[in-house]
Amino acid sequence: MPVRGRSLRPALTALALVAGAAAAGGGDRTVLAIGAHAGDAEVTTGAILARHRRLGDRVVMLHLTLGEGGNPKMSPAAYGEQKRREALVAARVLGAEVLFGPWKDGELRDTEEAERYVADVIRQVQPTHVITHWRASLHPDHEAAYRIVNAAVLLASLEGFVSAHPRHRGLRGVYYADNWEDAEGFTPYFYVDVTEDLATWKAAVTSYEFVRGGISSFPYLEYYEALARVRGAVAGKRFAVGLEVDPFAKKRVLDSLP
Numbered sequence: 528m529p530v531r532g533r534s535l536r537p538a539l540t541a542l543a544l545v546a547g548a549a550a551a552g553g554g555d556r557t558v559l560a561i562g563a564h565a566g567d568a569e570v571t572t573g574a575i576l577a578r579h580r581r582l583g584d585r586v587v588m589l590h591l592t593l594g595e596g597g598n599p600k601m602s603p604a605a606y607g608e609q610k611r612r613e614a615l616v617a618a619r620v621l622g623a624e625v626l627f628g629p630w631k632d633g634e635l636r637d638t639e640e641a642e643r644y645v646a647d648v649i650r651q652v653q654p655t656h657v658i659t660h661w662r663a664s665l666h667p668d669h670e671a672a673y674r675i676v677n678a679a680v681l682l683a684s685l686e687g688f689v690s691a692h693p694r695h696r697g698l699r700g701v702y703y704a705d706n707w708e709d710a711e712g713f714t715p716y717f718y719v720d721v722t723e724d725l726a727t728w729k730a731a732v733t734s735y736e737f738v739r740g741g742i743s744s745f746p747y748l749e750y751y752e753a754l755a756r757v758r759g760a761v762a763g764k765r766f767a768v769g770l771e772v773d774p775f776a777k778k779r780v781l782d783s784l785p
């Protein structure tokens with residue numbers, strides 16, 4: 528398929544340029560990853576968080592629920608405590624700060640209360656980059672997180688929204704994680720090289736029993752490690768993590784052709 532091969536080369540060059548730009552200026556970013564359940568942010572984008580921490584940036588995770596309903600052998604209360612402990616270990620390994628939302632697994636909904644809560648976290652943390660769930664998902668909590676976070680990003684920037692912290696206008700972008708449950712319509716737009724961070728990612732995510740195996744039949748560790756290799760292959764790297772953005776964020780206005 529020579530035609531396809533020719534058309535791929537400029538695309539890979541563009542990806543390399545994006546990767547080069549992302550590596551510059553470490554230390555001035557704050558990356559806030561917001562997941563519906565403890566573990567979502569780490570398994571999907573923990574390698575990016577580890578990379579940015581290594582570059583000197585601040586990285587923060589907000590778990591909206593503990594994801595305490597996912598273990599058929601334990602009560603939600605007992606598994607929730609386990610998930611909280613596992614999340615604290617994972618955050619420590621990644622070098623991330625961690626925050627826990629007050630919602631219950633399976634009951635996360637896009638309410639005014641949730642939007643206000645996340646907006647205040649955004650004002651408190653002052654992220655330059657927010658990473659969360661893609662808009663389409665098998666899991667209602669994930670879809671709710673997408674809507675809550677996008678509404679909260681707007682609220683956090685508005686002078687008229689009154690909360691405990693002043694408005695935040697330093698956000699450079701909202702990015703969506705490559706989550707197996709949120710795959711419908713997801714096409715990576717950015718690829719972040721995580722070759723040097725995969726070992727840290729693995730050490731972090733295996734703090735969770737559901738990643739090590741024995742709770743869910745889904746092979747989390749194998750899937751996300753293989754996915755990083757697949758994304759890396761098309762990005763010309765050993766391992767990479769893909770991120771999607773909203774269609775409007777893909778608009779580029781140029782003075783002439785690039």
Ligand SMILES: [Zn+2]
Pocket residue numbers: 563564567594666669
């Ligand atoms: Zn989840």
